[in-house]
Amino acid sequence: MRLLFGREFPLKEMLAIWDALLASPDFAGMVEYICIAMLLYIRDALLCNDHTGCLTLLMRYPETHDVQLFIQRALFLRNPSVSCVVFLAVKLYLEKHLNFE
Numbered sequence: 001m002r003l004l005f006g007r008e009f010p011l012k013e014m015l016a017i018w019d020a021l022l023a024s025p026d027f028a029g030m031v032e033y034i035c036i037a038m039l040l041y042i043r044d045a046l047l048c049n050d051h052t053g054c055l056t057l058l059m060r061y062p063e064t065h066d067v068q069l070f071i072q073r074a075l076f077l078r079n080p081s082v083s084c085v086v087f088l089a090v091k092l093y094l095e096k097h098l099n100f101e
Contacts, residue, residue: 005034013067019093020071026078033074040073 004021005014017034024030039046042062046054064070 004031008038008061009064009067013064016067017071020074023093024078029078030074033077034070036077037070037073041070 005017008014009017021027021030021034038061041064042057045057045062049057
């Protein structure tokens with residue numbers, strides 16, 4: 001958390017998350033929802049591991065190939081009724097400006 005997702009994701013994916021965070025009216029709240037989305041992504045692995053295994057997973061977050069899933073889930077958790085519209089707008093922006101697909 002100290003590096004605002006800089007340790008968990010490669011630069012290109014981190015910038016996509018930062019764009020979503022900066023586009024959010026509630027920056028701090030959105031950071032929390034991204035963290036929750038990340039925990040939900042590794043939920044099953046956390047439940048299957050002991051204390052040491054859980055710490056290892058949290059300290060060395062598994063590589064992911066689509067950070068849009070975290071953004072989409074965070075937007076849904078924050079406000080389920082408008083998350084789809086906001087997600088599509090963010091996705092279109094990222095595809096246009098960052099060549100993100």
